[in-house]
Amino acid sequence: GAGVSQSPSNKVTEKGKDVELRCDPISGHTALYWYRQRLGQGLEFLIYFQGNSAPDKSGLPSDRFSAERTGESVSTLTIQRTQQEDSAVYLCASSSIAGSFSEQFFGPGTRLTVL
Amino acid sequence: GENVEQHPSTLSVQEGDSAVIKCTYSDSASNYFPWYKQELGKRPQLIIDIRSNVGEKKDQRIAVTLNKTAKHFSLHITETQPEDSAVYFCAADTGRRALTFGSGTRLQVQP
Numbered sequence: 001g002a003g004v005s006q007s008p009s010n011k012v013t014e015k016g017k018d019v020e021l022r023c024d025p026i027s028g029h030t031a032l033y034w035y036r037q038r039l040g041q042g043l044e045f046l047i048y049f050q051g052n053s054a055p056d057k058s059g060l061p062s063d064r065f066s067a068e069r070t071g072e073s074v075s076t077l078t079i080q081r082t083q084q085e086d087s088a089v090y091l092c093a094s095s096s097i098a099g100s101f102s103e104q105f106f107g108p109g110t111r112l113t114v115l
Numbered sequence: 116g117e118n119v120e121q122h123p124s125t126l127s128v129q130e131g132d133s134a135v136i137k138c139t140y141s142d143s144a145s146n147y148f149p150w151y152k153q154e155l156g157k158r159p160q161l162i163i164d165i166r167s168n169v170g171e172k173k174d175q176r177i178a179v180t181l182n183k184t185a186k187h188f189s190l191h192i193t194e195t196q197p198e199d200s201a202v203y204f205c206a207a208d209t210g211r212r213a214l215t216f217g218s219g220t221r222l223q224v225q226p
Contacts, residue, residue: 033214041219042121042204042216042218042219043159043216045213045214045215045216048213056213058116059213103164104161104214106158106159106160107158108158
């Protein structure tokens with residue numbers, strides 16, 4: 001079956017502009033996660049959604065970052081007034097059960113470059 | 116919250132040798148410890164995981180050990196091959212939120 005997909009694969013934007021990144025999880029997966037990976041660095045947790053529960057936003061680095069998810073489907077990560085330090089690969093992952101020993105399947109990521 | 120530390124940051128071995136990567140975690144409530152492999156330019160993929168009710172798990176050339184008392188776990192790769200070259204991430208999960216990842220180990224297997 002189809003894996004996690006993300007779009008766009010690459011995004012170049014100017015400082016100060018807003019960007020929206022999209023994630024399509026594996027069908028039926030209730031949990032969805034967003035991570036940020038700066039060049040040569042580890043995976044930095046941003047936010048996760050579990051079904052209809054309130055999302056865990058504890059990893060969002062500033063109020064310029066927000067994310068939404070409708071039910072158990074698509075999620076969008078929005079970064080407002082982008083800064084150069086926002087440049088990174090943004091990875092989305094989904095799992096069948098959140099936080100309960102369930103493998104996370106990652107998407108290919110969106111490489112964001114802020115000029 | 117959980118903090119996961121991973122060592123070494125880089126590791127170079129000769130083909131056929133063994134490689135060991137170590138991680139420590141801070142939250143004693145963590146009970147699931149997966150390892151992900153990320154090849155250059157690709158997405159992370161799960162290679163092995165261990166739950167807190169066992170001390171060791173093996174899958175062909177890969178094994179993971181867990182010491183809950185000391186709060187550390189390790190990845191062991193035997194008979195390394197060039198295709199094992201990648202960045203490896205450990206992670207810990209308390210069951211309450213998303214995984215907390217280590218900073219990664221770049222493994223280079225020299226042919």
